[in-house]
Amino acid sequence: ALQLPIVDLSSPDRFSTANSIRQACIDHGFFYLVNHGVDEELVNKVFEQSSKFFSLPIEEKMKVIIKNYSGYSPLYAGKLDTTFKYQR
Secondary structure, eight states, rough: OOOOOETTOSSSSSHEEEEHHHHHHHHTTTOOOEEEEOOHHHHHHHHHHHHHHHTTTTTEEEEEEEBSSSOOOOOOOOOTTTTOOOOO
């Protein structure tokens, strides 16, 4: 089973927290964020609405297709910019 990193925002060491986020993004692309201060009820509502949206037929989701990087993107529709060069 995949074990995603957990990043705790309650740490007073911002540099270490930022480094943990960076490393999680590099190694996994995803991470769990804890102690973020977002109300649990709101988080649950967002997941509920997300589930409802992704359960819609593709025709409904396509009505909000991405425009200027905001909206729905069908599976395999995205293309990475292979000319982008990451610099440290």
